[in-house]
Amino acid sequence: MNRQRKDNAMIVRSLVALVAVLLAVPMLFADAVAQPKPKISATLRIDWIPGSHHIGPLLAVERGYYAEEGLDLAVKPGKGSGATVQAVAAGSDLFGFADAGVMAIAASKGAPLIMVANTTPRGPNGAITLGPKLTSPKELEGKTLGMVPGEASQAAVSALMAKYQIPPTAYRVISVEAASKVPALLTGKVDVIPGFRFGDFLRAYAQNKNTKITLFSDWGLNILGNGYFVTTGTLAEKPEMVKSFLRATMRGWKEAMADPKAGVASLMKAYPETNREFAELGLPMVFEHMQSEATKGKPLGWMADEDWRVTLEVMKGAGLEGTSPPAKFYRNVIE
Incomplete structure (x- = not known):
């Protein structure tokens, strides 16, 4: 009889222990899910003082789209496409937004740079x-x-x-x-x-x-405008991070197209000294340059070989070196 009681007590203790473990598992899982992923701090260096053609990333920052992708992104003003290209090539900034032709000239001279999206393929x-x-x-x-x-x-x-x-x-x-x-x-x-x-x-x-x-x-002379670029090393070593950056950026642009007032408001919030009339007039113009004849029907940011060929030919008159094909200068990372 005593033995039976001992056995029963052991069984009860085992069941209690099992229930405790089963109850703890969801809590541990919830804690794991609740832990935020560590964010990667990064900067996007644009080509100039922020204006209408920079609104997409600013809206994406305001609405937390980069944060959702695991990026703690700061948009920084630039001092011209040339300076932005140099900053990214030197590793001072992770992402850049500058004139495609200016980036190509630097890349032709050895700078390890590659454009991963262009939001103004219809030359402005x-x-x-x-x-x-x-x-x-x-x-x-x-x-x-x-x-x-x-x-x-x-x-x-x-x-x-x-x-x-x-x-x-x-x-x-x-x-x-x-x-x-x-x-x-x-x-x-x-x-x-x-x-x-x-x-x-x-x-x-x-x-x-x-x-x-x-x-x-x-x-008949369509020269690519500004696009987003990184170093070739960044693209090779962190392709998923580049994709995350572009997803958030294009999400910001698409929402600015759907709600231009919100786009302008994000610019004014980040840079209150901006001329509002300038931004309101410029944003619809930016939208009109987001597709070239060669990119129609393709995702926003997608680049065409044809547009790059024309751009590179023109840039030979501005210092582009060598005869490398367009594929050296860009990669369509947009999904």
Whole structure:
């Protein structure tokens, strides 16, 4: 009888222990699930003071999309595409957003860089004028053009003139400082300035509503605009992190397209000194450049070999070295 009691007591103790273990398992599992994944701290260095073509990442930061992907991302202003390219190549910033042609020139000279998405495949560069909009490149003959020495637009103008067989003697070029480029047009010092639609054009338009722009892409010369890039080492060693960055970035852009007011609000919140009118006018323009003829029907950010071929050919006039194929300069990581 005593033995039976002992056996029963042992069985009860075993059952109690088993129940305790079973109850503890879900709690341990819940604790494991509840533990947040460690976030990777990273910076996205953009090309300039934040504006309408930088809104996607800013909205993604505000809504926590990078955090959901395990990234603690900070968007940092830049001082031109060239400086941004150098910063990423040197490892000072993990991600960069800059002119595709400028990045390609650096990569052709040995910088370990590769573009992983481009949100302005329809080139935003064009000829900016006051008064009637230019309808043909031939109308540039006899005009005075104001250009900043070494700017990306300079190579585009040279390529355009060559394409339409307009000799250098048919027009005049005046060198201007970056800060005086738009004023030179507005004051009549020059007849034409090349520049981005949501950059120099908007700066001029905000001051004179008679400002017009004709895109070089409308004249058959589509040069890629800004895109996101990393070092080749980052892409090779951390491809999933790059994909995570792009998922969050494109999510931000898609939501900005669905709700432009929220997009502009995110820019104003992050950088209150921004000109709101400038941003509100520019954002719809940015959307119009998110697909080129060659990328229509493809995911946002996807790049076409054809667009890269044209861009690289033009950039030869701006210092691009070698004859490497487009595949050296970009990789479609967008899923």
